Amino acid sequence: MAPQNFAAWLMKKQDAIHVVNDAPYNKPEADEIVIQTKAVAINPVDLAIQNTGIIIDTYPAILGCDVAGVVEEVGSSIKDFQSGDRVIGLAQPAPGGIYKYSGFQQYVVLKMPLIAQIPNAAKWTDATVLPLGIDTAALLPFSEGSSVGSCGVQLAAAAGYEVFGFASTKNHDFVKSLGAAQTFDHSDPNIVNVIVAALKDRTCVGAFDAISNEKTLGVLCDVLHQSGGRKAVGALAPGAKAFATHDVSITTNFAARNSETAVGPQIWHVYLEPALASGALQYKPSAEIVGHGLQDVQKAINLLTQGISAKKLVLSV
Numbered sequence: 001m002a003p004q005n006f007a008a009w010l011m012k013k014q015d016a017i018h019v020v021n022d023a024p025y026n027k028p029e030a031d032e033i034v035i036q037t038k039a040v041a042i043n044p045v046d047l048a049i050q051n052t053g054i055i056i057d058t059y060p061a062i063l064g065c066d067v068a069g070v071v072e073e074v075g076s077s078i079k080d081f082q083s084g085d086r087v088i089g090l091a092q093p094a095p096g097g098i099y100k101y102s103g104f105q106q107y108v109v110l111k112m113p114l115i116a117q118i119p120n121a122a123k124w125t126d127a128t129v130l131p132l133g134i135d136t137a138a139l140l141p142f143s144e145g146s147s148v149g150s151c152g153v154q155l156a157a158a159a160g161y162e163v164f165g166f167a168s169t170k171n172h173d174f175v176k177s178l179g180a181a182q183t184f185d186h187s188d189p190n191i192v193n194v195i196v197a198a199l200k201d202r203t204c205v206g207a208f209d210a211i212s213n214e215k216t217l218g219v220l221c222d223v224l225h226q227s228g229g230r231k232a233v234g235a236l237a238p239g240a241k242a243f244a245t246h247d248v249s250i251t252t253n254f255a256a257r258n259s260e261t262a263v264g265p266q267i268w269h270v271y272l273e274p275a276l277a278s279g280a281l282q283y284k285p286s287a288e289i290v291g292h293g294l295q296d297v298q299k300a301i302n303l304l305t306q307g308i309s310a311k312k313l314v315l316s317v
């Protein structure tokens with residue numbers, strides 16, 4: 001008998017609440033895995049979909065990107081995972097009315113390669129902070145103290161780059177603990193001159209802007225223009241290119257499709273699993289557990305609207 005699934009549903013576009021109700025249990029296709037969810041994290045994109053109605057076009061809908069859980073069932077072509085494995089994965093709410101890939105449910109279908117085994121000692125609520133951050137940061141070099149930025153700093157440092165991180169002063173030690181060699185106060189009005197001076201005698205390979213608004217991109221374009229080196233910025237927001245100045249190239253990585261490129265297997269399996277097993281990759285930013293069960297999804301999203309600093313809101317499930 002198929003397991004009984006249930007989900008936190010958004011019943012209509014821009015609805016203010018999620019409602020927990022039954023959901024279909026979906027068997028995996030050949031290259032998919034079904035997990036039983038043990039923890040989920042809340043991301044700004046969940047808030048954005050709920051508040052503005054972007055991405056999703058069919059309701060009722062299920063949101064949620066970051067999941068950790070136990071493998072329930074594996075597709076016929078899967079060799080590296082088996083039922084009972086502890087994993088994290090990137091869930092993917094998408095248009096079209098199919099919500100088996102969304103995260104806020106008891107049984108989630110994950111697509112290869114966006115799944116990684118986690119060590120037995122890892123807590124579900126810690127491990128679930130990583131998937132969207134790591135997958136988004138994977139395409140691009142470096143950044144600051146946000147969720148995506150925390151992953152970007154760790155990836156860039158692991159790749160051997162000397163990383164300069166931008167964060168508020170209170171988070172400088174945190175960003176250094178992720179591998180940044182130097183940190184800079186993102187609110188310093190003189191930040192461009194300070195960073196250009198710090199880059200003297202170094203070759204800059206580019207920048208990663210995990211915030212990607214006009215102000216942050218303006219600073220980076222000025223820095224890259226004045227410091228020489230490669231004038232390239234990886235950004236996260238659609239339309240970020242419009243903020244390019246001084247012939248700096250801004251590439252937007254929105255809703256990255258790492259599953260369709262060679263980056264996916266490289267990050268999720270070649271890098272992520274050994275890095276988690278050895279402890280080289282930290283579960284950062286730290287999880288703040290704000291509820292237990294899918295009935296607390298709305299409470300967690302509401303808390304995110306109040307703003308967070310160097311942490312990620314998670315629920316045990």
Ligand SMILES: NC(=O)c1ccc[n+]([C@@H]2O[C@H](COP(=O)([O-])OP(=O)(O)OC[C@H]3O[C@@H](n4cnc5c(N)ncnc54)[C@H](OP(=O)(O)O)[C@@H]3O)[C@@H](O)[C@H]2O)c1
Binds near residue numbers: 045133171310
């Ligand atoms: N393209 C994609 O596929 C994709 C995927 C995931 C996320 N995103 C987007 O990326 C953005 C970040 O997401 P997230 O989950 O990483 O956010 P988050 O963790 O909620 O971001 C909060 C953090 O941003 C930092 N911050 C704010 N302004 C900053 C600045 N000017 N310079 C440096 N740090 C600054 C804050 O640091 P302080 O407290 O130190 O000020 C805070 O810790 C969101 O807009 C999200 O929608 C896009």
